[in-house]
Amino acid sequence: MSQMFAGKAPNAATARSVNWADKHYLVVDDCASIRQLLRESLRNMGAKLIDQATDGAEAVALISNNRYDIILCDYHLDGGRNGQQILEEARGNNWLKPSSMFVMVSAEKSAESVMGTAEYHPDAYLIKPITEGMLDTRLNRIWQKKQVFQQIDLAYAQKDYAGAAVQCDFQIAANPLHENDLLRMKATLLLKCGERDGARAIYEQVLGQRNCTWAKAGLAQLLMQDGDYAGASLMFQHVIEGNSLFLEAYDQLAAAHKQMGQQEQASTVLERAARMSPNSVARQNTLGEISLRLGNVASAEKAFRKCISVGEHSISKTADPYFGLARVCSIKKAPKEALQLLLTVQKKFAGEASDLRARVTEGLVYLDNDDRHSATVIAMEFEAMLATASAADLPSPNTCMDIATLLLEVGAKDPAIKLLCHIIQNNDDDKSVRDEVQKVFAYAQMAEEGAALIEEARKEAADIMNRGVLLWKTNKLDEAVDWMRAARHKMPGNLRVLLNTAQILISHVQKLGYDQAVLAEAAEVLAQVEKIAPGQRRHTELSSQLAAILPDSAPAGVSEFLDIDGHAMPGL
Structure with a gap:
């Protein structure tokens, strides 16, 4: 497939003027006067086919059924999804063409909205009021850049990563102004092809010429993949020192700390990132989970509640923060809210895995609130299930640890130990998992015995x-x-x-x-x-x-x- 790129690459700098008349547009804004203003500006530029949406639901329905060339989307929309969530869903479902332009429009200049949106890579972020000249200039600039990446994006969509990498070389020769972005893309493509040495060479080449955030982060990511978490941690720290707004580095640094069992450091890093960009569902949930493990109930509650709030209309919404918040409420002696959250999970996230986790969390709620009889009934259900389950049938490590905790608390020691050893054998080189299993043993007054069992399970594996x-x-x-x-x-x-x-x-x-x-x-x-x-x-x-x-x-x-x-x- 890479043969299709054998010809000379087009030079964006000398490309013809944009014919705005043959493009399909979508304007998303809950304010009729703003929609009218943007429509008039587009028509004055030559646009003819312009659709409109007044809220997130209408926008998503239109984007899912059309392949728009240009989307102008307001960040703040009344009710439902905001602009960031529309962009997130469109990218997640591959509803945008490689040449599509998604422009976020907002009167909001706060770091929360700008940083949150930037994480999902819109083509531009325009601050209201927007003049026709400003709109024409920005759309032209975006279109010219899209032409440089169009063939690369098409090959990427077809998973022809090698061909796309070759096309990057053609485009670098023809468009030196975009060399930085093209080298970054090429490194990503080489990693997709399994050519780690080639990607590393690009990162080192770029860093040899200038201090570049993405190249340094790329080398750090390679260290993470090699299991050198200490080296990756140090390099990600350097990335953040050089560019405190590079949010991906915070998430990766936290992941490195977590792998090394440094939960407090991971929590500190995520809290800093969450203050800058609080609307990331995944980041808030991870922060909540780590805070809960550390016993920082207030921080966990704040993170889980924020996660549920921002995730309500997000494609990234999961049941995890509901379970986390249920545990927080249980620990705070608020069993009614905890049980209500579990009912909500069963309605919104029906499925065997969610039902299983809801049941064990319910048992822990009963334990936390001195209803030992109800907790024992649930524990016996799990003991019976484990007696016939194969290793492949067992749930995630976190759910297994919760089941083991419940079993140990009601005196079912043998199946709990078997379950915890199963977790260790499936994660024998993961220090963070070993630490969490050790905490389960310690909570059950089995710290010394548990440490010996962990080592025995690791040795057997x-x-x-x-x-x-x-x-x-x-x-x-x-x-x-x-x-x-x-x-x-x-x-x-x-x-x-x-x-x-x-x-x-x-x-x-x-x-x-x-x-x-x-x-x-x-x-x-x-x-x-x-x-x-x-x-x-x-x-x-x-x-x-x-x-x-x-x-x-x-x-x-x-x-x-x-x-x-x-x-x-x-x-x-």
Whole structure:
């Protein structure tokens, strides 16, 4: 597909004037006079086809059914979604064409609205009042830049990352004014192709010429993927020192602290970011969870309530902050509100996982508020469930820890220990998870015994892994495959088990010949890795190995798991 880019790239600087008459527009504003003003300005520029929306719901309905060239959207809208949430939903659902222009319009100059919107990358943020000349100038500037990136964006949408990276080189030669943005895009594309060394070279090249925030953040992200959380932490701190408004660095720095078990540092970083941009659903929820673990109930409550408020009309809305707030209310001896929140979850987020978590949270609410009988009834339900559940059937680590806490509190020690050991074996190299499991043991007055159980579970996981690797390295490939299949069954969430399983399956085909079922299994395992922890370095490397041994026309059993570059599809 990259052959389509073999011709000379167009030079945006010499591109023809924009024909605004052939574009499709959407104006979103709850004020009729503002809509009229923007329509008149667009018509004076030559626009003909202009749609209007008065609120977020109407805007989303129109954007989902049309492919607009230009959207002018007010930030503050009466009721429902605001402009930031409309943009978030449009990007999340791929409703915008690569050439589409999304311009946020607002009378609001506060850091909260500007920073919050900037996180979702509108093409421009215009402050009211807007003159016709201002609008024409900004739209022209955006359009010219869009022409530089149009072919790159099209290739990206088709997942032809290698072709898009080649197109970046053509565009850099033709449009040196956009070199910085094009190099940044090329580095991103190279990472998508698994060419980490190429991306690193770009970051280092740019930093050799100037102090560049995104290049430094890119190197820090590579350190994160390599598991060098201390090095990544230091570099992200340098990024923030150089540009205190680069919000992504705060989230990544907090993630690095969290991986190292430094919950207080992670909380401090997120609180600082949340003060600058309080409308991020994910950031507020993470801040709430960390604050709750630290026992900072007031901070947790503030974060969860804000998360629920800003998430009400967001595509990023989840049940997590409701569960977190329910625990906060329970701890504050407000069981009625806690139970009401759980009922709300069951109405808004119906599903087995949510129902399960709601039930265990209900049990913890009863415990917090001295209703031991009701808590015991729920605990016995979970004990019965665990007696027949396979490892693959068990819920997320956080839910498992809550179940174990409930079981330990009512005296069901054995199933609780088994569950906590399962968490450790599936997250044996994650210090933050080990610390949380240790807290569960300590809360149950089992700190010393718990520490020993954690180490025993880690050793068992390592022994199982090492046995499989030894079989592989001694060329006992059939035995190695069988062994790792059993390991995967026992530890379905262990990243190292999954990655080693994929490696051994790929080696099996490389050394013993083509096997459709084995290749399909390898692709499925890599898809599970991407689902659990996107961006893993070994995942990228193994995906490239897998793609290299696929025949030109892979059978359905293999290709259904792969995108066009041979990378395991993340949605499986």
